[in-house]
Amino acid sequence: MRGDTPFIAGDWGTSNLRLWLCGADGTVLDRADGPGVAAVPGRAEAAFLDATAAWRAADGPLPALFCGMVGSTIGWVEAAYHPCPANVGSLASGLTRFTALGATMAIIPGLSTRNPQGAPDVMRGEETQILGALASHPDLGIGRRLLCLPGTHAKWVLLRDGTVVMFQTGFSGELFALLRGHSVLGRGTDGLLPQIGPAFIQGVQRSLTSAPLPHLLFEARSRQLLEGMSAQDALSFLSGLVIGADVVGGIAMAADGLDGPVTLVASPILTDAYAAALAATGRDTVALDGGELALAGLLSVRAAILS
Amino acid sequence: MRGDTPFIAGDWGTSNLRLWLCGADGTVLDRADGPGVAAVPGRAEAAFLDATAAWRAADGPLPALFCGMVGSTIGWVEAAYHPCPANVGSLASGLTRFTALGATMAIIPGLSTRNPQGAPDVMRGEETQILGALASHPDLGIGRRLLCLPGTHAKWVLLRDGTVVMFQTGFSGELFALLRGHSVLGRGTDGLLPQIGPAFIQGVQRSLTSAPLPHLLFEARSRQLLEGMSAQDALSFLSGLVIGADVVGGIAMAADGLDGPVTLVASPILTDAYAAALAATGRDTVALDGGELALAGLLSVRAAILS
Incomplete structure (x- = not known):
């Protein structure tokens, strides 16, 4: 990829394709959308x-330059998982090209890790949102x-210090x-949406006990x-x-201490719910709208390639 | 219900109706089957x-004399839940008649309790299987x-001592x-059945750690x-x-000690799986085939009515 021509940045997930036409300096010139990879099996190129x-x-x-499920077995070309630890430089050097x-x-590789439960774990797409969060909020790159x-x-x-150590x-x-x-448990809830209020917090508090989830779920009926x-x-x-x-x-991963609050990356409806749940555990949070972070991550990988 | 005439014992659940024509002494004279209550909304009598x-x-x-979901809001006539503690005598005295x-x-009442998680809990039908287990295995009525x-x-x-103290x-x-x-997680498993072998036990062992189930489930994919x-x-x-x-x-309920092994009541395919999982925690089990226990429970309630 040369640094003096326009290029396309693409966030291609299971359900959606979001494309940005960017100038050589990363300025967004235009946007386009398309089908997620699940909707075009074997026809990603077309x-x-x-x-x-x-x-x-x-x-x-x-x-x-793409990120997401476009690099999975149901995508366009399979991209290997990059094992953790990983940062923008290691991801930029691990691209799958065709x-x-x-x-x-x-295609930016997904990430693999051995998670805090000692099990293998994977992500595809979120690694680029993480890079976008780091690029747009440099303080996230400092400390734990x-x-x-x-x-x-x-x-x-x-x-x-800006490197993904592990994930879960x-x-x-x-x-x-x-x-x-x-x-x-969902009977009679057609058309309703969960609300962040006393009943939500009651559910959170129940899960903060040591009871396994299967022994709590039936309460939603009883x-x-x-x-x-x-x-x-x-x-x-x-x-x-x-x-x-x-x-x-999740907060078990913070057992060794953290620098700063827990950072939530998603749409506001989800970050609000997680913020309320984390507050019930005494954790502070900051929320980032995940909408544009994939683009920021794609641009940061491109900058790393060119640097 | 008089003690000198034939009668019908019925186990009427969500999915099945099982009927036994019994002589005055409880001898089974004939059997019949029919639709579960979910299949005949508002038409149970017919x-x-x-x-x-x-x-x-x-x-x-x-x-x-019936047990099961026939006494629920989707059944024939709604029978109240009997609060724990409960035994055959208290259930027999709490019948709903029409x-x-x-x-x-x-209809034999279902049971309600405040479960070990401190939450309300209910059952309908299982209480009669429990009475059947007690009737057919009198040792279960001794101790904890x-x-x-x-x-x-x-x-x-x-x-x-033969009384249901609480349940979960x-x-x-x-x-x-x-x-x-x-x-x-179920992708590609059409036509397969879970097997009780090393992979099953590995899953059990994962759940014996303190990690919440949502943080373990994805392992089945990764x-x-x-x-x-x-x-x-x-x-x-x-x-x-x-x-x-x-x-x-479940075994958290045994924290104060038990007399005898854990008793499993179900079909063999389920009791085998639970026996293997409980063995992984060091617990001994005995298995009872649940098939005929509802009838035994119905007969024990009838005997209590007549006594």
Whole structure:
């Protein structure tokens, strides 16, 4: 990738493709969207060319730098996982490169680690949001920091001086969606959204006890049957149970001490919920909107390549 | 209910109706099956009369004694929950009675408790299996005993001298079914069944650590991605994780000591899995096939009514 031409930065996940046409200096010139990799199995190249046809018609072949599930087995070209510790330099040197219509494509590797539970763990895409958080908030690169990126598969990330030391996946977003959408615990909650209020905090507090989650979940039903809890409150309580359990596992990573508050990276609706749950454990938080951090991370990797 | 006429014993759950035509002395004369209450909303009486038409044609109106979800809000007539402590005498004195075609119908109450987590908890149907276990294995009525009835909503039950002191629901069966059938963790497992082997035990051992379940579940995927774990082993591992978490919560009820092993009540495929998981915690078990215990419990309640 040369430093004197326009290029495309792409955040290509399971459900969405977000593309930015950038000038040589990283200025965003245009945006485009397209289908997530799950929607275009075996047809990623065609989807990319389709989404960028107008740009190529104007500028000719454009190199592209991607992050996310585009590098998975269901993506375009499989990119290896980079083992932790990892930082922007090591990720920039581990790109998977190939060509499409004569232009260089590059995919940022995902990360692998042995997590605090001693098990293998992986992420794809969040590593670039982490780089974006570091690029846009340089203080995060100083000392020992804990980041949480809530989502379908929440990632808890330990940083030391800007390097990802290790991370841990909390299967919380998908678990809540399953319980809400497919279990007896979600009965009667159509159209409702969990609220951050007393019932949510009650659920968090239940998960702060040592009881295993399967022995707490049924409360979301029995409290309706015996205590008159409303379906709305039961849904909020259930969300609190699941997020609380996620938080219990996450803050265990901070046992050796942290510099600064826990940094939350997601949409405001999720960072608000995690902030409330972490507050119930006595932890301070700061929230970053994850929306543009993938772009910031892509740009920081490009800068590292060119430096 | 008089003691000198035939009667019907019925185990009417969400998914199945099992009926036994019994002689005055409790001898089973015939069997019949029908739809679970979920399949006949608002039409339970018609479903019952349909299933018993031949018996009534031969014998005239027959009284019936039921247990299970027939007494729930989605059943025939709502039966209150009986608060713990409870035994056969207190359940027999708490029947909900009504008439159908001139015959007396009676429903055994479910049980409510404040569980070891300090939360309200409920069961419907399992209380009658517990009475059946006590009737068929009188030693269970002596001292402090822990029963586990695995299933969609597993029940862990503390007995003292034949009285249900308290119980705890583990949301384990439904949770495993959700994860297996609807989550990314179940991908590629169609047609497979969890096996009780090293991968299952590995999952149990993971849950015996203090890590919250949401921070362990993703291992069922990452071990496939990074360690070459097979889909079959991942499914068994996932089962071990969920059952292991259930067992952690369950054996906490035995903290004050038990007389005898943990008694498992279910089908052999489930009691084998729980026996293996409990063995990993150093607990001995005995297994009872739950199939006929509901009938034994119904008969013991009838005997208590007549005594």
